Amino acid sequence: MEIVILPTAADVARTAADAIEQQVRSGPSVLGLATGSTPLGTYQELIERHRSGGLSFATSQAFLLDEYLGLASTHPQSYHSVIRGEFTDSVDFGADAVHGLDGTAKDPASEALRYEASIEAAGGVDVQILGIGTDGHIGFNEPMSSLASRTRIKTLTRQTRQDNARFFENPADVPDHVLTQGLGTIGEARHILLLAMGESKAEAIAAAVEGPVAAMCPASALQLHPHVTVLVDEAAASKLAHRDYYQDTFGRKPQWQGL
Structure with missing residues (x-):
């Protein structure tokens, strides 16, 4: 696990986009896409690189992390709809190249x-691509x-429903249940980018990175993965006990090694 502390949220977005661009330009790729506010800056970076830099997703596929149970793909807050509006409709993925769970499956x-x-x-x-919840959840x-x-199916905690209520006109409309990739499923990705920005994510990042591997903090399972890059801004890194070590080692990392 490599922890990269960057000055601002914009730097986090650009650095994540660099890693994704490198992968996509290497040949046909499979990307794992998260929704929520955390990856928005990264998606905007990739859209701009597609429009002005010729970055093409035409030979790539994408899989979404999760979906609300009970929401049709046409619902504005279904993750099918959200990812199209935030990213995939603005680049050149193939018509059937973006895959999601069916929230209305019988x-x-x-x-x-x-x-x-x-x-x-x-x-x-x-x-x-992953964000992290204030309670340490990844995916759902x-x-x-x-x-x-x-x-599998998961029941959302009250905290997660409160965190997501801002996306719904009526907070009572936030579904109680979701379909989500499991921690074991997520852990099979070859490279994981965990992004976090802001003081509200600082405790979760510290628990995930420096705490024990424990189900109480689901993101801590990433400590067992061979290739995880944690990209955080100064605020999200504020509770890390070993931040000087992370900054020193990343600052002296060979440039050829990449993320």
Whole structure:
């Protein structure tokens, strides 16, 4: 796990976009896309690079992390709709190249198995973008999720529903349940980019990076992954005990090594 502390949220977005661009330019790629406010700056960077720098996603595929159970793909807050509006409709993914879970599936358990199989059939995820919740969740793997979990139904905590209420006109409309990739599923991505900005994420980042590997902080499972890059701004890094070490080692890292 490499912790990269950057001055601002804009620097986090640019650095994440650099890693994704490098992957996409290397050949056909499979990207794991997160929604929420955290990756928006990264998506805007990639859109600009597509428009002005010729970055093409035409040979890439993408898989979403999760979906609200009960929301049709046409609902404005379904993650199918959100990712189209925030990113994929503004670049050149193929018509059938962006994959998501079906929140209206009559058999959600079978839908979860189908999604797992589709990721495997695509060859697995090359780069997975992640945000982190204030309670340490990634995807919708809430505290006490199994560290080996696969794609499945989860019940949202009250805190997560409150955090997501800002996206809905009526906070009562936030669904209670979701389909989400599990921690075990996420952990099969070859490179994971965990992004966090702002003081509100500082405690979660410290627990994920420097705390024990424990189900109470689902993001701590990433400590077991061989290639995780944690990109944080100064505010999100404010509670890290070893920030001087992280800054020193990253500052002396060979340039050829990349992220």
